Amino acid sequence: MGRTLAEKVWEAHVVRRAAGEPDLLYVDLHLIHEVTSPQAFDGLRQAGRAVRRPDLTLATEDHNVPTLDIDRPIADPVSRVQVEALRSNCAEFGVPIYPLGDADQGIVHVVGPQLGLTQPGMTVVCGDSHTSTHGAFGALAFGIGTSEVEHVLATQTLPLNPFRTMAVTLEGELPPGVSAKDLVLAVIAEIGTGGGQGHVIEFRGSAIRGLSMEARMTVCNMSIEAGARAGMIAPDETTFDYLEGRPHAPQGADWAAALDYWRTLVTDDDAVFDREVVIDATGLAPFVTWGTNPAQGAPLTGSVPDPSSYADTNERVAAEKALTYMGLQAGTRLRDIPVDTVFLGSCTNGRIEDLRAAAGVIRGRKVADGVQMLVVPGSVRVRLAAEEEGLDVVFTDAGAEWRHAGCSMCLGMNPDQLGSGKRSASTSNRNFEGRQGKGGRTHLVSPLVAAATAVRGTLSSPADLLPTAPKD
Amino acid sequence: MDSFTTLTGQAMPLQRSDVDTDQIIPAVYLKRVTRSGFEDGLFAAWRTDPAFVLNQPQFAGATILVAGPDFGTGSSREHAVWALRDYGFRAVIAARFGDIFRGNAGKGGLVTAQVDQSVVRQLWAVLESDPAVPVTVDLQTRTVSWLDVTEPFELDDYTRWRLLEGLDDVDLTLRHEESVSQFEANRPGWLPATA
Numbered sequence: 001m002g003r004t005l006a007e008k009v010w011e012a013h014v015v016r017r018a019a020g021e022p023d024l025l026y027v028d029l030h031l032i033h034e035v036t037s038p039q040a041f042d043g044l045r046q047a048g049r050a051v052r053r054p055d056l057t058l059a060t061e062d063h064n065v066p067t068l069d070i071d072r073p074i075a076d077p078v079s080r081v082q083v084e085a086l087r088s089n090c091a092e093f094g095v096p097i098y099p100l101g102d103a104d105q106g107i108v109h110v111v112g113p114q115l116g117l118t119q120p121g122m123t124v125v126c127g128d129s130h131t132s133t134h135g136a137f138g139a140l141a142f143g144i145g146t147s148e149v150e151h152v153l154a155t156q157t158l159p160l161n162p163f164r165t166m167a168v169t170l171e172g173e174l175p176p177g178v179s180a181k182d183l184v185l186a187v188i189a190e191i192g193t194g195g196g197q198g199h200v201i202e203f204r205g206s207a208i209r210g211l212s213m214e215a216r217m218t219v220c221n222m223s224i225e226a227g228a229r230a231g232m233i234a235p236d237e238t239t240f241d242y243l244e245g246r247p248h249a250p251q252g253a254d255w256a257a258a259l260d261y262w263r264t265l266v267t268d269d270d271a272v273f274d275r276e277v278v279i280d281a282t283g284l285a286p287f288v289t290w291g292t293n294p295a296q297g298a299p300l301t302g303s304v305p306d307p308s309s310y311a312d313t314n315e316r317v318a319a320e321k322a323l324t325y326m327g328l329q330a331g332t333r334l335r336d337i338p339v340d341t342v343f344l345g346s347c348t349n350g351r352i353e354d355l356r357a358a359a360g361v362i363r364g365r366k367v368a369d370g371v372q373m374l375v376v377p378g379s380v381r382v383r384l385a386a387e388e389e390g391l392d393v394v395f396t397d398a399g400a401e402w403r404h405a406g407c408s409m410c411l412g413m414n415p416d417q418l419g420s421g422k423r424s425a426s427t428s429n430r431n432f433e434g435r436q437g438k439g440g441r442t443h444l445v446s447p448l449v450a451a452a453t454a455v456r457g458t459l460s461s462p463a464d465l466l467p468t469a470p471k472d
Numbered sequence: 473m474d475s476f477t478t479l480t481g482q483a484m485p486l487q488r489s490d491v492d493t494d495q496i497i498p499a500v501y502l503k504r505v506t507r508s509g510f511e512d513g514l515f516a517a518w519r520t521d522p523a524f525v526l527n528q529p530q531f532a533g534a535t536i537l538v539a540g541p542d543f544g545t546g547s548s549r550e551h552a553v554w555a556l557r558d559y560g561f562r563a564v565i566a567a568r569f570g571d572i573f574r575g576n577a578g579k580g581g582l583v584t585a586q587v588d589q590s591v592v593r594q595l596w597a598v599l600e601s602d603p604a605v606p607v608t609v610d611l612q613t614r615t616v617s618w619l620d621v622t623e624p625f626e627l628d629d630y631t632r633w634r635l636l637e638g639l640d641d642v643d644l645t646l647r648h649e650e651s652v653s654q655f656e657a658n659r660p661g662w663l664p665a666t667a
Binding site: 015016020021022024026028029035036038039042043047049052054055056057058063064076078079081082085096116117119122127128129131142143144145146147148150151154155156157159161193194197198224225227229248249250254255257258261292293314315317318321411412413430432433434435438439 | 488490506507541547551630644649
């Protein structure tokens with residue numbers, strides 16, 4: 001019987017297999033950041049252990065770092081201690097690090113791909129659930145906890161029980177104005193926050209093949225929001241074109257050898273997935289969330305649902321609680337919901353294509369009165385590329401704030417927090433209660449919807465900005 | 473890691489589904505560089521509500537949490553496990569767990585007993601009428617029991633064994649260091665290095 005892509009990558013990394021035990025899996029790339037690593041380094045120190053492969057480990061500062069005044073010491077003393085701990089741990093254990101101020105600093109999941117460190121067929125781990133992003137290259141990439149971070153630092157391996165496999169197939173061409181973010185939000189709404197539990201999702205089909213590398217990263221990034229361990233997309237010419245010439249991509253004869261191998265990384269025709277879901281991509285539309293988990297979403301043309309319409313008790317109760325927290329009434333048209341803040345950024349949508357998409361909508365327009373729009377590039381390189389293209393000026397001319405790179409308001413560990421009772425349209429990945437700041441209310445959106453929302457002040461798509469739109 | 477065989481104690485009903493790790497411990501509490509003291513961040517946002525179950529005196533001292541489905545989804549933060557442990561919980565009973573949370577729990581000595589949602593509902597009803605009913609989580613037999621009821625729970629063999637023995641994963645893996653070196657010798661040369 002044939003094998004799936006995920007099974008091929010798994011098998012190629014099994015260091016040891018024994019009956020009744022998990023497989024011991026080799027890790028090709030271990031990314032670390034300041035929040036989930038200090039206790040892991042402490043564990044090494046206490047046990048007198050070294051980092052086995054500092055040359056396969058890379059640190060960057062992202063979760064905590066400010067996006068303003070980055071040339072000054074970090075004002076929050078607790079954040080500063082955590083960032084300083086990462087620096088001293090990296091120095092002590094010989095781990096390469098891109099600190100705040102470095103040209104390669106940025107969100108860990110933006111930095112790895114842009115350096116060409118993420119390649120097809122690799123295993124990539126990080127103490128961050130959005131490590132699934134790297135699966136866009138056909139890598140098996142997943143988030144781990146701090147104990148596992150310590151384990152990988154010490155051994156470059158992880159004991160793991162095989163994941164189950166799941167195919168999510170999207171056929172057909174995406175309608176105009178529908179982006180990767182809309183696609184993945186629709187998938188999550190379809191299968192639920194636990195729908196991918198225990199599985200690696202392979203995204204397949206012509207709609208996926210037609211996506212750029214950066215759009216594929218957005219899709220795989222959100223796999224975790226469907227409960228999946230990882231998301232993957234088989235590498236193809238789009239992948240190879242993206243990788244060629246990047247700083248850490250193979251060169252010369254190595255490139256040819258790597259390409260030969262990468263082309264084998266597809267699911268065999270006779271392979272069987274444990275679960276399959278098929279979605280018609282031609283029926284998708286701009287999609288936003290109305291609730292407090294990423295599966296609580298609907299097309300932007302719709303309304304806030306009535307909790308009593310749910311047959312399942314848990315879903316009904318969850319919807320009731322979500323509407324209370326979000327301060328929403330059933331039946332309200334999503335397009336009529338006003339926002340205070342628009343956040344464009346994160347490992348989901350903080351890459352150059354995301355900024356270009358939003359800038360294309362904002363150009364020549366103004367952010368609505370009373371709305372604050374933060375634009376936070378995913379990395380210093382993204383910021384510099386955007387400035388090269390003049391996108392920073394497009395945003396600042398419109399009244400948006402142009403910030404430095406980091407996770408920022410996605411999770412509000414730095415000063416960029418959504419105030420209590422405030423409402424955001426956010427291109428990030430989680431609309432959990434208090435995620436962006438205590439009491440803050442989050443609507444997940446695409447960069448296009450974020451930009452249009454900033455202009456109109458209520459949840460909107462770029463189509464709403466045309467003169468032919470029914471209102472405005 | 474502490475070993476775990478069986479635990480009999482008071483249980484606390486948390487009647488919510490999709491309790492993600494941001495709810496278990498919000499990000500602002502993750503800035504410590506130590507491994508203890510996270511109990512103050514446990515369910516921090518909900519604890520401001522006097523009616524929240526953690527604030528109800530009849531459930532003070534509970535060591536078992538009985539939660540709705542999809543407990544521990546979202547972020548990989550192991551601080552969620554530490555917060556529950558630091559607060560005094562040794563086991564969580566639910567119908568479904570987030571995968572990463574469940575893995576972390578196994579490393580941190582927190583038992584995640586997966587049962588049918590019908591069992592969770594029964595327990596919620598019992599605890600609502602009498603919060604003092606002791607509940608037993610028996611890892612040897614993989615059962616949850618209270619009064620005259622005994623229900624099986626799911627937990628994989630390997631995690632169960634490690635919890636029973638209180639074993640450290642790194643020590644276990646280092647026994648196979650030779651296999652790791654052999655594997656490394658055969659890795660393709662084009663694979664990237666960070667330095």
